Amino acid sequence: MPYSPNFVDGIAVVVALYIVSRLVAKKPVGPLPPGPKPLPLLGNMLDMPQSHEWKTFAQWGDRFGDICSVSMLGNTYVILNSSKHAFALLDKKSAIYSSRPTIPMGGELVGWNRTLVLLPYGNNFREYRRLIFQLIGSRKNMERFQPIVDNATRDFVLDLAQTPEKLVKHIQNCAGAIILMMSHGYQIQGENDQFVATVDEAMEQFAVSTSAGAFMANIFPALVHVPAWFPGASFKKTAAAWRATLDEMCDKPHEWVKKQMAAGTAIPSFTSDALEGGVTPERELLIKNAASSLYAGGADTTVSAIQTFYLAMTLHPEIQERAQAEIERVVGMDRLPSAEDRDNLPYVEAIFRETLRWNQVAPLAVPHVLIEDDVYEGYHFPKGTIFIANVWKMLHNLETYPDPLAFNPDRFIASPGHAPEVDPREMVFGFGRRICPGLQLADSSVWITIAMSLAVFRVEKPVVNGTPVEPDTEFTTGTVSHPPPFECVVKARNAKAEALLQHVAVERAQAKAQR
Known part of the structure; x- marks a missing residue:
C-alpha cells in the first residue's frame, strides 16, 4: 500500500544509514540553480508536494526562475519550467541527458525498468526504439496501420452509441484494440477482454508506483533491501502483487502469438514479424519487452487524451457546434471523417491540439538523469542529477498561451492580429532521445477519434431536477494524469447522424462476416 507516516524504529535506522551514505557522496563543484532553502540532512524533502507536483513546481518557477533545483538526501533534482531549457538540455545535449533515474518501487521492485519508459540509456534502449521506429516511427510507416485505427474507431462510436454510459470502457477497448492488433495481431474479445483489463490495471499501478510521493522507497532507495516480513515493509508485498500484474501483461499476449505462429494462424504483427525464423532466448526477451513497451506506452496515455476531449466537449457545446x-x-453526413480529411478540417485540428495542451497526460514527463558532469548557463550539474521537465507549466505559460486554463481551440487558428500559438506536440511527447516513439500512432488515433465523435455525437451535461450537473475538472495526480470521473450524456446529434451510425453498423457487420 502507499506509504503511511507511521515509521517503525527499524525503518528509521535504515533511513539514517542511507543519509550517512549520501553525506559522503561527491559534492557539486559549482553553483546549482536557485530553489527552496534546504534543511540540513533532509534537503528539501519536506518541501516536496504529495500530489499534483507540477503545480508546486510551477509556483517555484514563478519564484526562482524557469530553471530551479532542490535536493533530497544528497540527490539533486533540477526542474525545467520552460521549453527553452528543456530543448537546450534534453534535446540538444541528449547524448548525456537521456538515461533514466532509478525509481525503486516502480522500476526495480515492480519491474517497469524492463520496459522502454524506465529502461536506462544503452544498447537495449536503442534496440527497443529501433524496432518500434521501424513499425510506426514515421508517418509513412504509420500509413499501413491506418485501416486498423479507422476500423477500431468506427467500432468505438458504434459501441458508444449503444451504451453511452460506458464511455471510459469503450475508450479503453478502442485503444487496446488498436495497439494489440499492431503489437500482437490480437483481436480483442468483446467488452471485458482480459488482455485489455490487465494492461489497464498495470498502468494504474505504474502511475502510482513511479510517483515520488506515493512510496517512501522512491525517496529512500535503501528501503528496497528491507525484507518483506519487516515491520513497516508492506510495500514489498504490494510490489510483488503488482509485479505479477506486469508479468501477466508482458507474458500472456506474447505466448498467445507463439501459439498462433505454431498453428499457422498468426496475423502479421510486430511480435510475429520479429520472431519469424527463430531467435535466441535473449532476443525473444527483448522482443517481448519491446512489444509490451509499445502497448503500455500507448494504451493509458491515449485513453487519458480521449477522456479529456469528452470532458471538454461536455463543458463547451458551442465548440462542438462549430466543429x-x-x-x-467538408465531409458531409454520408460518411465518417477519415485521415484524408485532416488538412481540410482546421477547427477539428485545433480541438485536437487544445485537447493535448489543456491537460497534458504526463504533466512531468518521465525524469531524465545526467550521465556525466555538465555546465549550463553558469550552473554546474554533477553526474546523476535528475531533470524533471514540467510540461504542464510549459503548456500553461501565460506568455505562450494566454488564459491557459481555458479550453480554447481558437488559440491555434490564425486570424487578423493573431498568429497560431505554439503547437503543443512540440512538448507533449517528450524531448531528445526519450521522445515517445509511438507519437505518430497517438497523433493518428486521438485525432480520428475526435473527428468521428464530433461527426455523430452531441455531448452534454446531465440534468438532475432541472439543473445541469457541472463536471469536476481537477485532473488526477500521478505519472499519467486522467480527468476525474465525470458524467455526460452522449447521443446522436440529429437524424442524419443516426442514419450514418446505422449505415456504419451495417458496413462493419458485413466486413466482420467476410473475415
Whole structure:
C-alpha cells in the first residue's frame, strides 16, 4: 500500500544509514540553480508536494526562475519550467541527458525498468526504439496501420452509441484494440477482454508506483533491501502483487502469438514479424519487452487524451457546434471523417491540439538523469542529477498561451492580429532521445477519434431536477494524469447522424462476416 507516516524504529535506522551514505557522496563543484532553502540532512524533502507536483513546481518557477533545483538526501533534482531549457538540455545535449533515474518501487521492485519508459540509456534502449521506429516511427510507416485505427474507431462510436454510459470502457477497448492488433495481431474479445483489463490495471499501478510521493522507497532507495516480513515493509508485498500484474501483461499476449505462429494462424504483427525464423532466448526477451513497451506506452496515455476531449466537449457545446458545422461542410453526413480529411478540417485540428495542451497526460514527463558532469548557463550539474521537465507549466505559460486554463481551440487558428500559438506536440511527447516513439500512432488515433465523435455525437451535461450537473475538472495526480470521473450524456446529434451510425453498423457487420 502507499506509504503511511507511521515509521517503525527499524525503518528509521535504515533511513539514517542511507543519509550517512549520501553525506559522503561527491559534492557539486559549482553553483546549482536557485530553489527552496534546504534543511540540513533532509534537503528539501519536506518541501516536496504529495500530489499534483507540477503545480508546486510551477509556483517555484514563478519564484526562482524557469530553471530551479532542490535536493533530497544528497540527490539533486533540477526542474525545467520552460521549453527553452528543456530543448537546450534534453534535446540538444541528449547524448548525456537521456538515461533514466532509478525509481525503486516502480522500476526495480515492480519491474517497469524492463520496459522502454524506465529502461536506462544503452544498447537495449536503442534496440527497443529501433524496432518500434521501424513499425510506426514515421508517418509513412504509420500509413499501413491506418485501416486498423479507422476500423477500431468506427467500432468505438458504434459501441458508444449503444451504451453511452460506458464511455471510459469503450475508450479503453478502442485503444487496446488498436495497439494489440499492431503489437500482437490480437483481436480483442468483446467488452471485458482480459488482455485489455490487465494492461489497464498495470498502468494504474505504474502511475502510482513511479510517483515520488506515493512510496517512501522512491525517496529512500535503501528501503528496497528491507525484507518483506519487516515491520513497516508492506510495500514489498504490494510490489510483488503488482509485479505479477506486469508479468501477466508482458507474458500472456506474447505466448498467445507463439501459439498462433505454431498453428499457422498468426496475423502479421510486430511480435510475429520479429520472431519469424527463430531467435535466441535473449532476443525473444527483448522482443517481448519491446512489444509490451509499445502497448503500455500507448494504451493509458491515449485513453487519458480521449477522456479529456469528452470532458471538454461536455463543458463547451458551442465548440462542438462549430466543429460539426465544419465537418458537415467538408465531409458531409454520408460518411465518417477519415485521415484524408485532416488538412481540410482546421477547427477539428485545433480541438485536437487544445485537447493535448489543456491537460497534458504526463504533466512531468518521465525524469531524465545526467550521465556525466555538465555546465549550463553558469550552473554546474554533477553526474546523476535528475531533470524533471514540467510540461504542464510549459503548456500553461501565460506568455505562450494566454488564459491557459481555458479550453480554447481558437488559440491555434490564425486570424487578423493573431498568429497560431505554439503547437503543443512540440512538448507533449517528450524531448531528445526519450521522445515517445509511438507519437505518430497517438497523433493518428486521438485525432480520428475526435473527428468521428464530433461527426455523430452531441455531448452534454446531465440534468438532475432541472439543473445541469457541472463536471469536476481537477485532473488526477500521478505519472499519467486522467480527468476525474465525470458524467455526460452522449447521443446522436440529429437524424442524419443516426442514419450514418446505422449505415456504419451495417458496413462493419458485413466486413466482420467476410473475415
